[in-house]
Amino acid sequence: MAVGTDQLRRDNVAAVLRSLRADGPATRAELAVRTGLAKATVGAIVADLEGAEAVAEGAARAGARGRPGRPVELRGRRHLGLGLELNVDYVAAVVLDLAGEVVQVETRAATPSDREQRLLELARGCLHAHPDARWAGVSLAVPGLVRSDERTVAWAPNLGLDDVDVAARVEAGLAGTAAARCAVRVANDANCASLAELHHGAAAGVSHALYLTGTVGIGAGIVVGGELMRGAAGFAGEVGHIPVGDPEAPCGCGRRGCWEAQIGLAALVPEHLGSADSADPSDPSGSAAADDRSPLALAEDLAAQAAGDPSAAQRLTRLGSDLGLGLTILAGVLDPHVVVLGGYFVPLLDHVLPTARAVLDERLGSRAQVRPELRGSVLGVHAAALGAAEQSLDRLLLDGDLAS
Incomplete structure (x- = not known):
């Protein structure tokens, strides 16, 4: 088989697989319509996929006119x-x-x-x-x-x-x-994480979205027109080190004034993770980790603490303000419909979202600009x-x- 023919066949197989993954089970005739391939081509591909245990045909659909079709579905x-x-x-x-x-x-x-x-x-x-x-x-x-x-x-x-x-x-x-x-x-x-949110989570069905991580570091995934935006060198979304907030706050990158130094987990719970100022120089993480609990567990503890501790509640209000300030800049540049907050932000949503939304509402330049909806990730730390x-x-x- 010629290389060109082999590549064409793989392309056709991929088209069938993507159709089944994106749009669900379909008969061979329906797959031909979806993919634009000839019915005979689809039939041959489905037979090969069955042999590879990648798909299976279900029971014939009841009530169909003529010869009832059997839906093909992925066998994962x-x-x-x-x-x-x-x-x-x-x-x-x-x-x-x-x-x-x-x-x-x-x-x-x-x-x-x-x-x-x-x-x-x-x-x-x-x-x-x-x-x-x-x-x-x-x-x-x-x-x-x-x-x-x-x-x-x-x-x-x-x-x-x-x-x-x-x-x-x-x-x-x-x-x-x-x-x-x-x-x-x-x-x-x-x-x-943005890909996960598009396929499985809070950004499903959203064409313009921003995903913000929440761990020791802060980063973003940018979705434009339903596709992940990677930038000229593939580095788009490195928002943790934009200069937003206290210009003297030390960051794990060795500089000061990064947004991450304001809203990253190490800044929020330095007593557990250590601050950049107190880090052991031999520790390549940039922080002196002293607690083996997950970011979510640390955030959950802080949320519970804030219910009865004014200083903890004030810390979360400040986090919401710093979060909203950075999101204002990103929303002004990217104009997303939705911002998904992941990682340790999720347990803190009730505490930080009101302030973040208020800052967004106040600081976006024009009333004509749509305020993006802020949502929490539903995927957990494994996003x-x-x-x-x-x-x-x-x-x-x-x-x-x-x-x-």
């Missing part, structure tokens, strides 16, 4: 994608099947000295838990700038990474596993890993590559 559990997240104080993994169903979710606390090892242990555990799977890919989300090769972390100050081929490290750690043949892809955590898992399925959904 044979083909899986693995999404990972490496963050300052935790690692996470999500296994996603071809139909978009979450098969497994794991999160572990981590420290600067053991987080890469914990990540690899978590990844290997997920792979071993599904011995019969065909792994479509492995993707890793990190809080930092990722080069266009989708392997090299160009700058991740909270992880102490600077021009490091993190993908190679993960591939070496997965040698000998069922996913050893998969080239690991690396992506920014906020971009991954970035879930988005990475979505990305790991690209080889099937974009390339139609069903090779085992």
